[in-house]
Amino acid sequence: MVSRLISSSGHRRPPGDRSTVRTVPTASGPDVPTARSILRGGARNKSIQMADNSFSDGVPPDSGEAAKNAGGPGQSAAPETQLEGSPAEKLTDQVMQNPQVLAALQERLDSVSHTPSSYIETLPRAVKRRINALKQLQVRCAHIEAKFYEEVHDLERKYAALYQPLFDKRREFITGDVEPTDAESEWHSENEEDDKLAGDMKNKVVIAEKPAAEEPNPRGIPEFWFTIFRNVDMLSELVQEYDEPILKHLQDIKVKFSDPGQPMSFVLEFHFEPNDYFTNPVLTKTYKMKSEPDKADPFSFEGPEIVDCDGCTIDWKKGRNVTVKTIKKKQKHKGRGTVRTITKQVPNESFFNFFNPLKASGDGESLDEDSEFTLASDFEIGHFFRERIVPRAVLYFTGEAIEDDDNFEEGEEGEEEELEGDEEGEDEDDAEVTPKKEPSQPAECKQQ
Structure with a gap:
């Protein structure tokens, strides 16, 4: 199960954007924008409307005159007697004969067709209705x-109970309360053969020491x-440096994990041996979690997300609170x-x-x-x-899990660089690498 901070990043057409060519109903079908329908729609308004002056580039100032002369030298333009309809329609037909227009x-139409939101806007109302049904x-x-x-959370709770006896034994080995048997401590290292060879060589060399x-x-x-x-x-x-003696x-x-029937959550417990810094044993x-779609943005749902967290009170011994520091002020x-000198406590950076x-x-x-970032x-x-840490603690202690994580990240970057090189035709040497009943737990609190 993956906890995420969900954010919506949908592409949406800005309000008031009129840069796309408007659609005009035609007699032959739905509201599909065509060059002739756009020009005819503008002609009915007694002028040729081109959205956001999108046709201003590459169009002669006098398109009508250009249409008359489209035939080139020595050829006369089509006589007006051959045009039917209003003068505006005649002008439209003339402009439509201009290849630059x-x-x-x-x-312009090609750019509209490649924008999903613009394409949806061109669909008939009946199709949009069916799309809304798909969204439902x-x-x-x-x-x-x-x-x-x-249900995955319920499974995690179930299997956490199966893992716990192993984790309890792990703690006993770490603290030294129990010594592992020979069978429990046997492990075949990848470098076992090298170690054996080195041992044999040592046995062959006799050195007085x-x-x-x-x-x-x-x-x-x-x-x-x-x-x-x-x-x-x-x-x-x-x-921080002053945190280290405590973490030892x-x-x-x-x-x-939270009990069945309770809101989804989990608790991290940090168990300490008696020390000189605070009296809490734990x-x-x-971390409180949510696994339901947001009513305002249901399509952003990708699984459970941590929505809030609560800490606990640390009962610091006198003069041992590393989360505050004392400063003197005149x-x-x-x-x-x-002039007098006073002392006051201010927050101090600390893991705690x-x-x-x-x-x-x-x-x-x-x-x-x-x-929000914090x-x-x-x-x-x-x-x-x-x-990661709790389930695979020994591998983070030895560094093996860290190496695995690093190798995985480097592999992804390498593939990306190789693809970029194929696209751009560059040499490899030129690539720049650059969480209403919570589980049993100590009482919650705040720093004291």
Whole structure:
């Protein structure tokens, strides 16, 4: 299941745009624009109407005179007695004999036919009615798709319960509470043959040296989750130097899904061992989700999206709150002119601001651009923890998952560059690479 921030980007004709040639009903069929019908429509208004002066380029100032002389030197123009109808119709027929006018008309009509919205505008009312019926069906499809994703969420909850015993054992190995057996710790590396060869070579070389010092055997896997934070760019960018000693106490990260029948959501739980910074054993972040088409824009629905999030209160020990900093400020008395120094606390950049997020606007007021970007980034990080970090933690610890992600991205770029080279005929060397009952969890709160 993919959480997305949905936005509509449909191509729509600007209001008041009259740059396209208008259609005129003809006796032979529906409202299809033709060069002759356009000119005749203008002639009935006693002038030749050309939308937005679209035929001004390449048309002689006196098209009627040009039509009279279309036959060239020595040839007389068709006598007026051969023209039937009003003078306006005569003028239309004369202009239609001018190849420059016809070429300009054809070019204009070609541009109209290549614009989907303009093409739809030319369709008969009966066809437009059927198109509206198709849109009604599409909305119904979107609602069925929403039900599909709700069932996917139920499946995720079901299988999360199957994964959890494995994740619990993972935590025991990381913390050192349990030591894996020989069978559990056996793993065939891709470089196993190289390692074996190197070992054989060492055995053949006899070197007199001091007895090797006993190899250290720390408890569990030290700094497991902190190492993941350092390895993943998206997370390392949030971590400040003063956050690092705290993150070294992180023992586990869990994902909990909302209970059946409750609004769709998930909770990230960050489990810490006792430390000198705060008293909470668990810090939580709840992401609320929505899986239903937007009434105002149902065609933009592409699956569940995170719509809001809530953090928790961190009970910082005295003088240990890294999310604020104390500054000194001098104040001067207006009357006496004396100066005093005061101290105040101001926000400080820290990963732990992650647990005191911005709130999505629920009162109809829109957020400013910076706030929208911050909230969108928060949603992306929460989704990344849920979909990638927690399920594949060991691979982000070793860096293998990061290498896989990088290789996939480079492969896409390489294909794109190759295609561009084929189209433009350039050499390769010239290519520029450039989330009403939430799951059981600690009480929610705000920074203190």
